Amino acid sequence: MTEIKGRFGGFGGQFIPETLMNAVIELEEAYNKYKEDPEFVAELADLFNNYAGRPSNLYYAKHMTENLGGAKIYLKREDLNHTGSHKINNVLGQVLLAKKMGKTRIIAETGAGQHGVATATAAALMGLECEVYMGKHDTDRQALNVYRMELLGTKVHPVTSGTMTLKDAVNETLREWTKRIDDTHYVMGSVMGPHPFPTIVRDFQAVISKEIKEQMLEKEGKLPNAVIACVGGGSNAMGAFYNFIEDKAVRLIGCEAAGLGVDTKDTAATMATGSVGIFHGMKSYFCQDEYGQIAPVYSISAGLDYPGIGPEHAYLRDSGRAEYVPVTDDEAVEAFEYLSGIEGIIPAIESAHAISYAMKLAPTMSKDQIIVVNVSGRGDKDVAAIARYKGVEIYE
Amino acid sequence: MNNMTAQSYIDKAFSNGKAFIPFITCGDPDLETTEKLVYAMEKAGANLIELGIPFSDPVAEGPIIQEASERALKGGVTTDKIFDMVKRIREKSSVPLAFMTYANLLFTYGLDKFLLGCKELGICCVILPDIPFEEKGEMLDKFQEYGVKMISLIAPTSKDRISKIAAEAEGFVYCVSSMGVTGTRTEITTDVAAMVAGVKEVNDIPCAVGFGISNAETAAKMSKAADGVIVGSAIVKIVGAHGRDCIEPVCEFVRELKGAMEQE
Numbered sequence: 014m015t016e017i018k019g020r021f022g023g024f025g026g027q028f029i030p031e032t033l034m035n036a037v038i039e040l041e042e043a044y045n046k047y048k049e050d051p052e053f054v055a056e057l058a059d060l061f062n063n064y065a066g067r068p069s070n071l072y073y074a075k076h077m078t079e080n081l082g083g084a085k086i087y088l089k090r091e092d093l094n095h096t097g098s099h100k101i102n103n104v105l106g107q108v109l110l111a112k113k114m115g116k117t118r119i120i121a122e123t124g125a126g127q128h129g130v131a132t133a134t135a136a137a138l139m140g141l142e143c144e145v146y147m148g149k150h151d152t153d154r155q156a157l158n159v160y161r162m163e164l165l166g167t168k169v170h171p172v173t174s175g176t177m178t179l180k181d182a183v184n185e186t187l188r189e190w191t192k193r194i195d196d197t198h199y200v201m202g203s204v205m206g207p208h209p210f211p212t213i214v215r216d217f218q219a220v221i222s223k224e225i226k227e228q229m230l231e232k233e234g235k236l237p238n239a240v241i242a243c244v245g246g247g248s249n250a251m252g253a254f255y256n257f258i259e260d261k262a263v264r265l266i267g268c269e270a271a272g273l274g275v276d277t278k279d280t281a282a283t284m285a286t287g288s289v290g291i292f293h294g295m296k297s298y299f300c301q302d303e304y305g306q307i308a309p310v311y312s313i314s315a316g317l318d319y320p321g322i323g324p325e326h327a328y329l330r331d332s333g334r335a336e337y338v339p340v341t342d343d344e345a346v347e348a349f350e351y352l353s354g355i356e357g358i359i360p361a362i363e364s365a366h367a368i369s370y371a372m373k374l375a376p377t378m379s380k381d382q383i384i385v386v387n388v389s390g391r392g393d394k395d396v397a398a399i400a401r402y403k404g405v406e407i408y409e
Numbered sequence: 410m411n412n413m414t415a416q417s418y419i420d421k422a423f424s425n426g427k428a429f430i431p432f433i434t435c436g437d438p439d440l441e442t443t444e445k446l447v448y449a450m451e452k453a454g455a456n457l458i459e460l461g462i463p464f465s466d467p468v469a470e471g472p473i474i475q476e477a478s479e480r481a482l483k484g485g486v487t488t489d490k491i492f493d494m495v496k497r498i499r500e501k502s503s504v505p506l507a508f509m510t511y512a513n514l515l516f517t518y519g520l521d522k523f524l525l526g527c528k529e530l531g532i533c534c535v536i537l538p539d540i541p542f543e544e545k546g547e548m549l550d551k552f553q554e555y556g557v558k559m560i561s562l563i564a565p566t567s568k569d570r571i572s573k574i575a576a577e578a579e580g581f582v583y584c585v586s587s588m589g590v591t592g593t594r595t596e597i598t599t600d601v602a603a604m605v606a607g608v609k610e611v612n613d614i615p616c617a618v619g620f621g622i623s624n625a626e627t628a629a630k631m632s633k634a635a636d637g638v639i640v641g642s643a644i645v646k647i648v649g650a651h652g653r654d655c656i657e658p659v660c661e662f663v664r665e666l667k668g669a670m671e672q673e
Contacts, residue, residue: 018543026547028512028539030469031574032564032585174475175466187468192589194566291512291539292466296547304488305517306465 019208022331024324027207029294032191040198041209043114048216053113060105061220064138065095067102069221071228071385076355077375084238084378086371089225089387091249092360098390099218099249100131104200106217108135111198118142118193121200122186124151124179124245125315126158127361127390128202133167135200143167146185150177151315158394176309179245179319183293203246204323207294211323218252225385226256233383239264239374242387243366244337245281245317247326249389254335264336266374267326268366270312271339281310283322284330284337292320297327313342313402316363316390340366346402348372349392361390362399415558418505418533419580422457423615428637429628429667430617431644431659432459432509434477436486438652440494445656446648451504453660454667459536459639462491462510469538471592473642477649488518495530507560509536512547520548524555534558534580542574563608564588565599571607581615582608584635586622592642594621602634625669632670640666 019025027037047053061067070090078086091099111119119141123129129145136143145162149171152159159169175181183206190199201210204218222240229237240257242250244267257263273279275286283298290299292307300308300320310320329335340348345362348369353359360368364387371386378384392399400407422428431450435443447458463478463486470478495506508527515523515537527535535557540548545559552559558580563571565588575582584604586597605616618631619639631638647662648655 027541027543029541030538030564030585031541031562031570032566032588034541034543034564034570035566035568174472175479180466184466184468188471188590191469194588288517291516291547293468294539299513301513301517303517305511305513305515306482307513 019212021325021328024295024297024327025208025211026296027294028291028296029187029207030191033194036190036194037207037209039114044110044209044213047110047113053109057106057109060109061102065101065105066093067220068224069093071225071232073232074356077352080355081372081375083375083380084382084384085380086375087237087383087385088358089221089253089385091221092358092364092388092391096131096134097393098127098131098361099221099252100128100202101134102220102252103202103214103217103248104128104131104135107198107200107213108132108139108141111200112139112141114198116141116196116198118197119200120144120146120186120189120197122179122182122202123147124182124318125394126151126155126162127316129169130158130161132200133162133165136167137165144170146170146172146182146189148176148178148182149173151179154315155394179315180307203248204251204325205246205293205295205321211295211325214248215251215255215325218248219255221249221252221387222254222256225253229385236260236263237383237385238378239266239384240387241266241268241367241371241374241384243268243317243363243389244322244326245270245319245363246321247323249387251323251325253387254329258334265329265334266370267335267337268340268370269337270314270317270366271341272311272313274341275339279311281312281318281320282339283320285339295324297324298322313345314362314366316361317366338370340369344369346399349395349399358388359392359396360388361392362395364389365392413503413531415533415556415580418531419558419615422505423581423636425456427632427670428456428615428617429454429663429670430457430459430637430639431455431663432461432639432641433648434461434463434474434481434645435491435494436463436481436484437477437645437648438480439484440486440490442653442655444494444498446659447498447504448502449656449660450663451502453663455504455663456637457505457507459507459509459641460491462488462508462514464511464514467511469590471590471642473593473646473649474591477645488514488523492526492530495532499530503531506532507534507536508532512537512539515548520551524551524557527557528555532557534560536560536583538562542570563604571604572611575608575612575614578608578612578614581617581637583639584616584618586618586620586631591620593623593646597621597627597631601631605635625665628666629669629672638670
């Protein structure tokens with residue numbers, strides 16, 4: 014592995030306009046200063062524990078385990094965090110950092126609205142001005158989240174360029190950042206973008222695997238055999254994997270959104286169908302054509318509807334440390350209904366992709382083996398869409 | 410086969426007073442029109458022409474060039490078709506030409522194939538707004554192998570970075586006049602002369618100013634501060650408004666700006 018700054022193997026980097034370079038350098042310096050600063054660490058721990066509701070439970074899914082008849086299944090309940098997903102971990106870290114840096118305004122992209130709502134929440138809490146960029150297609154689909162952000166005092170900008178979804182929201186937020194840097198921090202929502210974002214977001218999300226490890230040792234006295242998480246950009250998966258990377262016996266499995274299937278055009282499975290490219294500030298895998306034009310992607314899950322994946326995942330895949338599997342819309346919806354019915358937990362449709370693979374894997378494993386599935390978010394936001402998918406016309 | 414070196418094209422562009430450098434998006438509205446625009450703008454006084462290879466997600470561009478890129482891609486333009494057009498142009502014209510595009514288009518097309526095409530067709534430089542100083546190592550060896558210049562950009566936020574960027578710059582330096590993305594602006598408030606002076610302190614290399622220059626007055630003012638003026642969105646806007654009939658209005662605009670620069 015060549016050691017270039019901000020690289021994971023050959024992936025990552027800082028492929029951004031010169032206008033932004035001093036901003037990311039300033040961010041890296043500030044992060045390196047504060048990440049070990051006892052006061053910053055204590056403030057963040059306080060926000061995690063007393064505001065976000067950490068540590069999140071590691072729940073033994075007894076009925077699911079018995080029903081599948083194989084490995085013991087534990088669910089890491091990131092859905093129980095404040096704002097309903099793992100996104101709050103990263104956002105509290107970055108907004109606190111921005112505040113320490115003297116920034117007074119934060120901007121962010123959002124797909125389904127989970128990251129936007131989390132950012133708007135942290136901005137309200139810490140008293141910063143906040144603007145969120147969201148594809149027009151998504152503001153229409155997720156009108157409730159738009160209203161939620163507005164309620165929290167955030168201005169939401171519908172993005173009408175390109176495919177009007179998550180990648181276009183990232184484009185527009187990057188453009189906005191080049192216009193106004195001095196007082197503004199870009200709260201990147203996933204383990205993607207230019208260095209140092211993939212590292213910063215991973216570090217703030219790594220609390221997930223830190224807790225899983227402690228909770229697992231307490232409950233079972235041993236590490237799990239597999240950790241499963243869904244991947245779009247890849248932040249909840251990176252958080253769930255990170256503290257297990259050195260524990261080579263633990264299988265790390267990322268579940269990509271295959272949409273209608275990896276053999277169709279309507280997919281967002283970057284690892285299964287993409288190739289290496291340079292986009293959104295990083296070298297990684299992307300869904301693209303032979304000329305390097307970024308492909309429109311599709312998934313039932315707006316949170317996984319992204320044509321790329323974080324660079325550290327690209328490295329974990331190429332080095333053989335983690336595996337990535339595609340899960341279709343149909344499989345995810347089936348898992349969404351399954352977990353709701355069997356454990357009384359309605360998962361986010363994103364997280365349902367991970368549940369689906371656990372349903373396949375568990376029966377192939379023995380009863381003394383353990384799977385941990387990261388339930389990255391709660392599914393309330395998806396209920397109306399799933400109803401429509403099943404042919405029931407309900408609107409929020 | 411082309412026998413002029415990249416440097417001789419650049420010398421040609423910057424040797425006759427201040428260089429006027431128009432940008433157009435290839436394939437907007439179609440490649441026939443792009444080809445005609447190249448000949449017509451050369452005649453109207455363009456010293457170096459920037460050909461934009463459209464990218465699906467042009468993060469450094471404002472709405473005007475974003476929309477032009479979208480139109481061009483919808484029309485079916487590809488990197489191969491653009492190389493074919495340049496081949497036709499080179500049968501008739503030796504005007505200095507540069508490509509402006511994004512890193513992924515070179516990376517995915519294949520750096521060797523792309524740069525060989527540039528070398529053979531006399532594309533003297535490539536401007537990649539998403540390759541900053543820190544990342545140019547990704548491609549620099551290949552550029553040097555094929556004798557094509559990778560253009561360095563400096564921005565109003567570059568500050569202490571200007572000297573290290575300038576020291577290693579080749580061809581010319583692209584001075585980004587304003588914060589934000591490409592687009593027309595009513596005025597430019599950055600001290601461009603100071604940016605240019607920062608470059609010249611360490612490297613005697615031509616400096617061209619771009620981003621936001623949209624009228625004769627600004628072009629004239631900027632040409633006093635630098636060796637060349639790059640105008641993109643204002644021209645692409647005329648192309649967008651007139652479609653295939655854009656040749657005459659674009660040329661009129663080019664003559665107006667070039668004329669204003671010469672009077673300075």
